[in-house]
Amino acid sequence: MSHDLVAISANWEHLSGHYKLLNTIGEGTYAKMKWGQHIPTGTEVAVKIVKQQGFANLHRLLLREVSRLKALQHLNIVQLSEVIDNEEPFFLIMEHMSGGNVLDYLKTHGCKKAKEAQGVFRQLVPAMHYCHQRGIAHRELKLQNVLFNSKMNAKIADFGFSTKFSASKLSTICGSPFYAALELFLGHESDGPAVDTWRLGVMLYGVVPGTLPFKGSTWRQLGQQVLQGKYAIPFFLSLKWKTSKKN
Template sequence: MKSEETLNGDLHACKSALEATHTRILNIDFSIEQPTLMPNMENDTLQYRPIISASRPFRSWTQKIIHSIGPPCKITFIPVSSIDFTTNYQQDKTSEIAGSIMVRHLEEEILHQDFRILKSLDFGSFGVVKLACHLPTNTQVAVKVLEKNPTAVADNTSEVEILQSLEHRNIVRFFHAIDTVNMTYVVMEYVPGKNLEMFLRKVAYLTEDEARPIFQQMVTAVHFLHQRLIAHRDIKLENILIDRAGNVKLCDFGLAIQLKEGQMLKKGCGSLHYMAPEILAGKPYDGLAVDMWSLGVVLYVLVTGQFPYEERTYHGMHKVISNTKYPLPYHLSKPCCQIIGRLLAVPTRHRITISQLRGKTMAGPH
């Protein structure tokens, strides 16, 4: 057991280090105001009660999270005597490790104390999505559970960073990310309803009048992304949620990427039936252009109930796209057929952009 004099010295060192920097915790940039550090003589640790001022991107959700981690919540540090705090805290790697341990400990507590998992909502190639309740606010949320491994950590980080930067009525809202030793839990808005794939099961296909407001909302969401040079790269019926009021939200940003102007991508990804021919051919591709192809597939399925091209392999899909023309049912209007044709143009130089698409009647502002 440490003496009270030693603990007081540790408290002073820890307080100075904390006040010398802005620490990133729970993905909230916060500064410390009137911190209170308290020795816990029973378990030889320091406990810190924070008063937090948080910044974007939380806004209204910020207050909910702050209430859940603020006083009287206590954050437990590892014993400070084992840490060599220096004057420049931000450059002290030992202190970074200690801070990381502290953050990880808090996030584990937040996960287990503040969230109750209710049921599984969906399964995907990158993780499972569960319905949960945020207990302090009695709010239902969707939690995407991502397992960490050497190849997936970067992807998890990218998805969280992109979601943090987005706030749009037709994009599922990001609330919070909980980063534990083995998992990343991405807490998002829960959209009661179905995805479009489930929605179409009972109706086969939609009339153009029925499809128009759905497609318009999708175009609005993609326009928002492309203005910011963000490519989704996995636009498909399963990743488009629709509630009972007909409100549409794009979700699952596991393959999304922040682009640089003119950047071409090499890594092929996406779902076979929605893949653009340039990806299937293994060529460098424009991430924004492949989103437009996927939008064309979505529109085609909405108004016909079928995929424009169907094959089971990448090679087979590329061959059928290159050598055949998708069928156009007689009931489709000429403007609708024209939009599908511009979206499913094989040469990317002929493929319509999202800004051009916004000017079309079928896809104009909703």
């Protein structure tokens, strides 16, 4: 369904009348993702069920995610088909990504070969370039927010922390600290596309050895590693790959 035609409904009856909820495929602090089926067509979908009670500003973040997904139409960005803006809970009906997220894939199947990782990032980099051309920075790129469909094509998800950017710098720090860019640890304002590009680099490192480059239990510890550029390059990587990482 075209993002321009994303339907916005406002009642539980609409959900139960049009969608059959099946297994839970993921769960976070405030949201649960269920595998579902669109009853009239039999199409498989993912239903994001968000409980807003007790989470300040969550509704604003949800509307931001809806706005971004409606504005973005790219083969490697998860598609939104319908929004059910119930007071409690809030539902997002999205395309079903049966391959799960990259982090879970790595846990189950082990790290990817360098050539396979390159194939994944040939999909992600153009998708992020597409976002940046439209003035949108994701700001929460991480392995959990890249999903595989049944054909193992990678798609970017979760635009809740995304923002519109212009010539001015961004001052807000958000997202997982393990992917945070250098300038954030320095306390500087940041450039949206640059922050996303750094996060892509951290992810690229992560899919090959299966671990992230920077580790620490506190923001300070992470910052020290990032500022000093301290990370290990696994012995099994090719010389060409090691050189590209260093550059």
